[in-house]
Amino acid sequence: xxxxxxxxxxxxxxxxxxxxxxxxxxxxxxxxxxxxxxxxxxxxxxxxxxxxxxxxxxxxxxxxxxxxx
Numbered sequence: 001x002x003x004x005x006x007x008x009x010x011x012x013x014x015x016x017x018x019x020x021x022x023x024x025x026x027x028x029x030x031x032x033x034x035x036x037x038x039x040x041x042x043x044x045x046x047x048x049x050x051x052x053x054x055x056x057x058x059x060x061x062x063x064x065x066x067x068x069x
Contacts, residue, residue, distance in 0.1 A: 029055045 006018050032039045036052045050058075 029059060033059065 006014055009015055028039055032050075033052050033056045038049050038051050039055070040047060040049050042048075
């Protein structure tokens with residue numbers, strides 16, 4: 001099921017599940033940064049390992065972008 005399918009669903013719980021998954025992913029990244037561990041993610045169909053340092057740089061970049069917008 002694609003994100004578009006989820007947003008078009010009739011079940012309100014299913015519609016909100018995308019936001020819940022995004023919150024869970026952000027929390028997992030924050031925990032990985034705090035503990036200095038890597039996480040495994042799927043990116044464009046590829047499974048890759050992201051180090052805590054990479055995650056921290058990405059989070060900082062996102063914070064800066066959010067402030068600029």
